[in-house]
Amino acid sequence: MATEIKVPTLGESITEATIGEWLKKPGDPVKVDEPVASLETDKVSVEVPSPVAGVMGQYAAQVGDTVQVGAVIGSVESSAGVPPQVAPAASPAPAPAPAAAPAPAHEEPAGDLTLSPSVRRMVLEHGLDPTQIKGTGKDGRLTKEDVQHAIDTAQSKPAPAPAPAPTPAPAPAQAGERREERVRMTRLRQTIATRLKEAQNTAAMLTTFNDVDMTAVMEARAKYKDLFEKKHGVRLGFMGFFVKAAVQALRDIPAVNGSIEGDEIVYRDYVDVSVAVSAPNGLVVPVVRDAQDLSVAGIEKTIADFGKRAKDGTLKMEEMRGGTFTISNGGVFGSLLSTPIINPPQSAVLGLHRIEERPVVRDGQIVVRPMMYLALSYDHRLVDGREAVTFLVALKNAIEDPTRLLIDL
Structure with a gap:
């Protein structure tokens, strides 16, 4: 059935x-x-x-x-409806081949050579050519010792190595030959292409930039990462800091966390952060729900779980819907600077990039600091330039002085 x-x-x-x-x-x-x-x-x-x-x-x-x-x-x-696999019945052992009848006395294998019965039997049993054996008996006849010596000599010789197969000559390269491969787009890739183009066609998209000194966050991470992992069972990364900083900045600039629906603007008192993670078929964007209520440890655990399940292909549909703001970290792939594209119907996306030591001026002195470029792409229909810049400055201040995250400044 x-x-x-x-x-x-x-x-x-x-x-x-x-x-x-x-x-x-x-x-x-x-x-x-x-x-x-x-x-x-x-x-x-x-x-x-x-x-x-x-x-x-x-x-x-x-x-x-x-x-x-x-x-x-x-x-x-x-x-129940599938017949069991039955092993094939063992084939009966073949009957032993009848022993070869001794050649009649007049059918000597050596033509006009005269062999004694015992010598003839040895020659036949070992498949020897008696004409190739030197006889030491009377009148040059072969003796049993002669045949045995030939047998011993043949067995002591190594078997000839098989001749190597000739290597086929490589096909001559065709001058100017160029190849193409056509691969059907996956449904995920088709949807990504459609939605990104839709965002460009719909939103009045603009990107503003800033940079952030990562010294304080890197020092905090180096100091507490072992204790953090021991207590929470997850590594302390940078995304926990950035999500907490973004939540704080979004409370100050609610338009960046809003969206346009028809002729209305939707403002929210919660933050669902879409975090772009890499999957085998492209980027997917699961959502960290109610990020405003999560600790750094809770954020890191959630993102680590998303990353693992994205690679396994086990993310659920409901985990991909409803984000209000996106953070995309191109720095893990080595990106220095980019202009990320908004994920509709959201109104903004924050792009993080690689950390790079650069000379900066501090207190009138040129010093080297680990710096990262930040990029905020936003829908200018809803978010003004002043609000976008203010958001990035608030984010920058929180990352450069993480104590602000603890005392809500």
């Missing part, structure tokens, strides 16, 4: 997906709830579990096909 495998419900407003990969082949055993296929949606990859235990049946959709929610994409055959 076959049980259908259907596309599961994928989340609010998501009605279709693409077959990304079949994880089981027809005939493979499967357990109940074991993943048999991977679907790509416009947000994340989703695994399709087997509804029953049994044996994987035939596919009803192939990799790359677009399928609707509820569509049948394959089947699982019940174990």
